[in-house]
Amino acid sequence: MTSSKRIPDITSLGKVAPDRLGVSGNQLYLGQLATQVITAIDTWVKVVQGETTRRVEIRVWEATQRESIIAQRDVLIKGLDLTFDERRETFRRLFNSLDDAMKAEDAQIASDVLEKIADLAKSSPFKDLGNVQFVVDELKKGERTWTV
């Protein structure tokens, strides 16, 4: 009979001898199956919920980090713009003074002005960059009184 090839031999199923605890092998199968399915569902629920929470936390962390970096960059760019503008104007005035001193053949003033030019050139416009975070933090606090 061809159907006997497709139909498994299950004549012994349901007739498994009780083990020492009085539980048949197929009862154990049912217990195992229930445990596996429940464990899998429980794991899935916990993992999906946990991962969803983690993704939200990661996005919040990213937003905070980026906000901080962007704030620092904005302060940096604005600060450098102002610094370079101020330095440009100072150099212009100093070179005018140097021209005047040289025309007047005043070596002392020329020396003083040249020293100021060299000092200004040597002073890095980037020197306050290390304090950007401090300035940003102070701005964020909102409780500081700025004396102007």
Next chain:
Amino acid sequence: MVAPLVVPLLIVTAGGLVVGGKGLVDKFQARSIAVDAKTRHDVAVSSLSDVQSVTQEIVEEYGLNQLHAQRDTIGRFADWLENHSHLVNRLDRRIVDGVQVHVPSIPKLKFEVEQARIGLAGGFGALGAAASAQGAALWGVSTFAAAGTGTAISGLSGVAATNATLAWLGGGTLAAGGGGMAAGAVVLNMIMFAPGVLIAGLTVGVLGAVEKTKAVKYASEINISIEHVETASARLLAVRTRITELRTVLSRLVALGEASLDELERQDFDPDEHGRLFLNAYQLITAIAEVIDTPVTDPETGDPTDISVKIVEKYS
């Protein structure tokens, strides 16, 4: 009559497919998130590289200005001193040759190991469930169900028990309007298949969720890295402005120094008579030397510690 277990089995199978499908979607999204993030980082780094190339050219030009001032203007003054029998200590000043930008390498996306662990556990779980399910279902039917004749299947044995069990699973005997033993065999296979699909689907769902989180974390780290790269671009632009400032100051001092040297060289030098001219030239040469020695970036304070992209100048 529809076999009693068909509907729940279809629901279980469909549940497994839906959860597994969601997991696959998460996995595809994870790949996409990671690839997009990497692409954006590459674009940002490429843009930074363009800014650096232009800055590099400007720095090299300034280096030539420094070299010219050192060799021609300061050197000319040193020659004048030596020609007038003075000892000269010629300093070998460093000439700036470029700027280097160090972008830290982006983190790699790793989930293969954990993925394999979860996948293996899920695979074994699905196989185990498939094996358990068939045995458990057959035990339940053969223990509690009754054959079409009304006799409890538990009271039957051998082929009769098999036939009655399969017929029950198939929704009853053909004579009673059920699917018979053939349908029962199909249902028996479904019983093996459905929990396996459910557990496999749940496993893929777990894998997808974990992978998506890792991709989101990876993308977040890259987005932060991109902000650092953009800050580095802004700082390179500031370095250009700084170089322009130094070039302007140096060129003006060199012009004044050359004019002063021209006047000094024209004299039949007499210290008493031409001391002012010498002092004038010496002051300018000293100022030129100080400007040449001035770094383009500030090694002490030029790099805020929390900015991970480093910009340092190179010297020839």
